[in-house]
Amino acid sequence: MERVYNFNAGPSAMPLDVLKEVQAEFLDFNHTGMSIVEISHRSAAYQDMQDDTIAVLKRLMHIPEGYHVIFMQGGGSMQFLMHGANFLKTRGGYLNTGVWSDKAMKAASYYGEVYEVASSKEDHFSYIPDESTFTVKDGTDYVYMTSNNTIHGTEWKTFPHVDVPLICDMSSDFLSRPVDVSQFDYIYAGVQKNVGPAGVVVGIIKDDMLQKARENLPAMLSYRTFVEHDSTYNTPPVFCIYFVNRVLHWIENQGGLQAIQKRNEKKAAIVYDAIDRSQGFYTGHATKDSRSLMNVTFNLGNADLEKEFVAAGARQNLIGIKGHRSLGGCRASIYNAVTEEACQALADFMDEFRKQH
Ligand code: PMP
Numbered sequence: 001m002e003r004v005y006n007f008n009a010g011p012s013a014m015p016l017d018v019l020k021e022v023q024a025e026f027l028d029f030n031h032t033g034m035s036i037v038e039i040s041h042r043s044a045a046y047q048d049m050q051d052d053t054i055a056v057l058k059r060l061m062h063i064p065e066g067y068h069v070i071f072m073q074g075g076g077s078m079q080f081l082m083h084g085a086n087f088l089k090t091r092g093g094y095l096n097t098g099v100w101s102d103k104a105m106k107a108a109s110y111y112g113e114v115y116e117v118a119s120s121k122e123d124h125f126s127y128i129p130d131e132s133t134f135t136v137k138d139g140t141d142y143v144y145m146t147s148n149n150t151i152h153g154t155e156w157k158t159f160p161h162v163d164v165p166l167i168c169d170m171s172s173d174f175l176s177r178p179v180d181v182s183q184f185d186y187i188y189a190g191v192q193k194n195v196g197p198a199g200v201v202v203g204i205i206k207d208d209m210l211q212k213a214r215e216n217l218p219a220m221l222s223y224r225t226f227v228e229h230d231s232t233y234n235t236p237p238v239f240c241i242y243f244v245n246r247v248l249h250w251i252e253n254q255g256g257l258q259a260i261q262k263r264n265e266k267k268a269a270i271v272y273d274a275i276d277r278s279q280g281f282y283t284g285h286a287t288k289d290s291r292s293l294m295n296v297t298f299n300l301g302n303a304d305l306e307k308e309f310v311a312a313g314a315r316q317n318l319i320g321i322k323g324h325r326s327l328g329g330c331r332a333s334i335y336n337a338v339t340e341e342a343c344q345a346l347a348d349f350m351d352e353f354r355k356q357h
Pocket of ligand 1: 010074075076077078100146148149150151169170171172190
């Protein structure tokens with residue numbers, strides 16, 4: 001078996017140790033004589049595992065009292081609608097820093113007025129706006145942001161302070177670094193980049209925020225349902241949650257989020273340095289102070305050269321370095337599970353390709 005260097009944007013690389021662990025446990029989950037996909041979500045064996053998942057997440061993120069952790073389906077895209085359904089009553093403000101916040105804003109507009117608190121759209125989402133440029137209108141129910149912009153490769157280094165509740169889509173940098181959960185009223189993350197297989201979204205919701213949620217929503221649209229029924233109102237995606245459990249333990253064994261961040265910074269520097277020493281052969285899409293630790297986006301001189309670059313990379317087992325179709329160019333996603341060795345292999349390849357062209 002030969003594993004490639006996987007730079008896919010999501011679904012994406014998972015820790016090899018976890019993949020092996022899941023494989024080894026697949027036929028007999030926790031001495032039940034059944035696979036995790038064969039047991040009831042109402043069983044003690046399942047409940048213990050879900051409880052443990054929440055407990056480890058709370059430890060890793062230092063989630064304070066007064067927050068609930070929930071598991072939902074429908075991906076990040078369902079959250080684009082659901083946060084609006086629950087919280088948008090008068091107007092919602094959006095920090096529009098990429099395709100995904102743009103989509104969230106459009107989906108939530110079904111429930112009320114939406115507007116941009118700040119935006120980098122006119123500059124092709126190449127930077128993170130400064131807090132001094134924000135305009136928050138009176139009567140704003142919340143400000144919504146995306147911590148890491150998967151397609152354009154920008155990331156908030158610090159989080160803004162606003163006088164209204166703050167909602168954050170952390171899908172593409174969830175658990176890649178420590179964050180101060182108390183700064184947020186609602187955090188959600190589709191897990192399919194850093195934490196598990198596509199199919200579950202983790203929500204971290206402040207009790208005060210939940211109190212503000214719209215009543216009388218259809219059950220599956222309401223965050224209350226997920227909190228009140230401990231995410232088992234209906235059948236949760238048991239395999240995904242189990243897999244997330246194993247990844248959370250893996251992160252803990254790596255030394256937690258501070259250690260993970262340190263490693264991610266080192267990895268990102270390896271790839272960004274290859275861009276910066278190329279004297280313009282590679283140009284980064286993001287401005288330097290907004291660069292993402294997760295998604296490195298860059299261009300070569302023209303589309304043909306980029307095509308050649310992607311093909312030559314694939315011949316050396318460097319997979320997934322084509323940019324998102326909406327932006328073009330190239331993108332290397334270097335989530336938690338992507339090793340330093342993989343980043344070094346990419347940087348070496350970038351140097352070599354540049355010299356040959
Ligand atoms: N938010 C972010 C930051 C994303 O990167 C993505 C998808 N890559 C989404 C939301 C949408 O997620 P999904 O495909 O699960 O609906």
